[in-house]
Amino acid sequence: MSISYEGKGKRALITGASAGIGAELARVFAEHGFDLILVARRREKLEALAEELARDMKTDCHIIVADLGDPAAPRAIFDEVTSRGLRVDALVNNAGYGIPGFFRDTKWEDQAALIQVMVTAVAELCHLFGPCMKARGYGRILNIASVAGHLPASAGGTLYSASKAFVIKLSEALHFEYLGTGVHVTALCPGFTWSEFHDVMGNREEMNRLPKFLWLDTNRVAREGFRAVMENDPVYINGFVYRLITWFVDITPDHLLYWLIGRQSGQKPTA
Numbered sequence: 280m281s282i283s284y285e286g287k288g289k290r291a292l293i294t295g296a297s298a299g300i301g302a303e304l305a306r307v308f309a310e311h312g313f314d315l316i317l318v319a320r321r322r323e324k325l326e327a328l329a330e331e332l333a334r335d336m337k338t339d340c341h342i343i344v345a346d347l348g349d350p351a352a353p354r355a356i357f358d359e360v361t362s363r364g365l366r367v368d369a370l371v372n373n374a375g376y377g378i379p380g381f382f383r384d385t386k387w388e389d390q391a392a393l394i395q396v397m398v399t400a401v402a403e404l405c406h407l408f409g410p411c412m413k414a415r416g417y418g419r420i421l422n423i424a425s426v427a428g429h430l431p432a433s434a435g436g437t438l439y440s441a442s443k444a445f446v447i448k449l450s451e452a453l454h455f456e457y458l459g460t461g462v463h464v465t466a467l468c469p470g471f472t473w474s475e476f477h478d479v480m481g482n483r484e485e486m487n488r489l490p491k492f493l494w495l496d497t498n499r500v501a502r503e504g505f506r507a508v509m510e511n512d513p514v515y516i517n518g519f520v521y522r523l524i525t526w527f528v529d530i531t532p533d534h535l536l537y538w539l540i541g542r543q544s545g546q547k548p549t550a
């Protein structure tokens with residue numbers, strides 16, 4: 280049986296829609312007929328994207344400017360959506376970033392904000408919007424994790440890898456909780472992807488030295504992510520190379536992996 284990707288009359292809320300993978304996901308959802316609610320901190324970027332999509336695809340776009348590092352943000356977003364009389368049929372938890380350097384050398388406030396954005400806000404938005412989707416018998420929840428969530432963590436990866444492993448486990452559990460209800464839940468796991476991510480991390484120069492075959496583009500990541508959630512895959516890893524790496528990790532004994540990671544720890548960039 281073929282599954283309809285049709286989004287006409289439906290609306291997707293996308294966090295981190297001002298750049299990179301989130302902006303591209305907005306374009307892909309719009310192409311399939313979804314109207315949108317775009318969420319991020321940079322209003323001008325959201326406005327430019329909303330203008331582009333309204334002009335090119337006749338998409339009805341709402342903007343909510345929010346800092347997901349603020350513990351009040353998920354509830355405020357939900358209340359704002361409700362007060363505007365909007366319905367969220369698809370939720371994309373995409374906003375994210377990494378913190379450079381070793382855990383021990385960073386400020387706790389920065390680490391706590393990362394947990395808020397990439398763990399707590401993701402779980403809370405699923406908790407707020409999921410039940411409404413179930414009540415209507417249709418929902419799509421796409422949580423952007425990372426291949427880093429599948430690999431053993433290395434020094435400096437710290438809460439980034441841990442948060443992505445959390446997103447994978449949360450998504451798997453919700454996937455099974457919502458089976459048969461019309462609500463699909465998927466964790467998307469890209470590898471290194473060209474976006475603003477590594478500029479924000481401040482390691483662009485180092486990253487540019489990585490071989491080309493390791494890089495994905497945002498369009499491919501977004502298209503595969505959209506298809507994965509429409510087809511209700513619990514977890515989708517972008518790219519053959521990353522599926523191969525994950526498979527290798529799965530079949531390699533832990534002591535060998537730890538030895539390998541110990542040798543290069545601290546040098547492995549975050550994805």
Ligand SMILES: NC(=O)c1ccc[n+]([C@@H]2O[C@H](COP(=O)([O-])OP(=O)(O)OC[C@H]3O[C@@H](n4cnc5c(N)ncnc54)[C@H](OP(=O)(O)O)[C@@H]3O)[C@@H](O)[C@H]2O)c1
Nearest residue numbers: 295297298299300319320321347374375471472474475476
């Ligand atoms: N690029 C990669 O190599 C890669 C690989 C695997 C997974 N990922 C994951 O993919 C997702 C998207 O990353 P990307 O590569 O597209 O990075 P990006 O180009 O830097 O985009 C990140 C987005 O997150 C938003 N954001 C960051 N902090 C926020 C906050 N406190 N509140 C609200 N929005 C916030 C940013 O918007 P504002 O700055 O306007 O708020 C921006 O729209 C992330 O979850 C990332 O971990 C990326």
